[in-house]
C-alpha cells in the first residue's frame with residue numbers, strides 16, 4: 395500500500411524514464427577508467443551540473459591523483475536527523491578510448507557501453523531519487539549522495555571518505571547493479587590484494603650452477619603453500635593470479651614476484667589467514683632465499699547484522715510496492731565499497747541499482763526497464779525510514 399506522498403514521488407520518477415536514459419547515455423559516453431582523473435572528474439562535473447539544474451546543494455572534495463569525491467545533500471530546513479547515504483562510484487575498469495570503440499547503445503531493451511551497469515546507471519538512479527525529494531519533499535531524514543572515483547582499484551582515495559560518511563549515516567544504500575536475478579546484495583566477501591617478492595641470487599646456470607639461488611624455485615613452493623590455505627567450506631579462497639620472475643633461461647633467477655587475492659566471509663578469518671601467508675613468506679624452502687609481502691588494496695566484507703536485516707526487510711517491502719515482487723537478498727563473493735560502511739557498523743544494502751550483468755566485460759548490459767522500479771523502490775524505502 396502506498397500513500398499519496400509516496401505516489402507523488404513514484405509518479406515523478408516514472409515520468410523521468412527518458413531523462414534518466416539520456417543522462418545515462420551522457421555519462422557512459424565519457425571514458426572514466428580509475429586512473430584517468432580527467433575523465434573521472436568530467437563525469438563528476440556532469441553530475442554536479444545535474445545537481446545545480448535541480449537546485450540541490452553539492453560540493454567536491456579534491457584529490458590530487460584520483461578523481462574528486464562529489465557530495466550532495468537534500469534536506470528539510472532545520473532537520474537534525476541522521477541522513478541516509480546513497481552511494482556509488484563513477485570509475486570504470488575500461489581504458490581510455492573504450493567509448494569511441496563502443497559508445498552507449500540500446501538493443502532489445504538492454505543498454506550497453508562501458509560502465510553502463512557498473513555503475514553509472516546506479517548513479518543516475520541515485521541523483522534522480524535525490525531530485526524527486528528536492529522537488530516534492532517528504533523525506534523523513536536528510537539524503538546524502540556520495541559519488542566516488544576509484545572503487546575499481548579498491549578505493550585508495552575514497553575509503554576514508556566512505557568510512558566517514560558511512561559512520562555519519564543511519565543507513566547506506568550502495569547502488570551497484572542489481573543481480574541478474576533482480577536480487578540485491580545483502581552479504582559480500584572481504585578481499586585483500588597482496589604482492590610478494592622473492593629474492594635469490596643470479597649465477598650462470600651452466601658454468602656456475604652451485605653458486606646460484608633460484609627465486610623461481612622458491613616462489614613455486616610458496617604458490618603451492620599459499621593456495622593450500624584455501625578452505626572452501628569457510629569461504630576462504632586464495633589465488634595467486636599473477637606471477638613473473640627471472641632474468642634469462644641460463645641464469646638462476648635472482649628475483650620473482652607474485653600477486654595474491656584473498657577472499658573471506660568471516661571477519662575473524664582475515665587476521666589468521668594473513669598471519670599464515672606471512673609465515674609462508676618468511677619461511678624459505680630453498681635455502682638462501684628471502685621474501686617480503688605487501689598489502690596493495692583491500693575491501694572489507696558485508697556481514698548481515700540484525701540492523702542490516704531490518705533495513706533489507708523494509709527495502710524488500712518497498713520493492714514489492716514498486717512492482718518488484720520477487721526481489722530477495724543474495725550473497726556475492728565480489729567486493730565493493732559497501733564493505734567499508736558495513737564495517738563501521740552502519741546497516742548497508744548493496745546492489746540496489748538497476749539490474750545488469752556481465753560487468754567488466756564488453757558484454758556488460760543494463761535492463762532499461764529496471765531503472766524506474768529500482769528508483770521507486772529506493773525512494774519508498776527512504777520515505778518509510780523510521781526516525782525516532
Ligand SMILES: [Zn+2]
Nearest residue numbers: 512513545570
Ligand atoms: Zn561497481
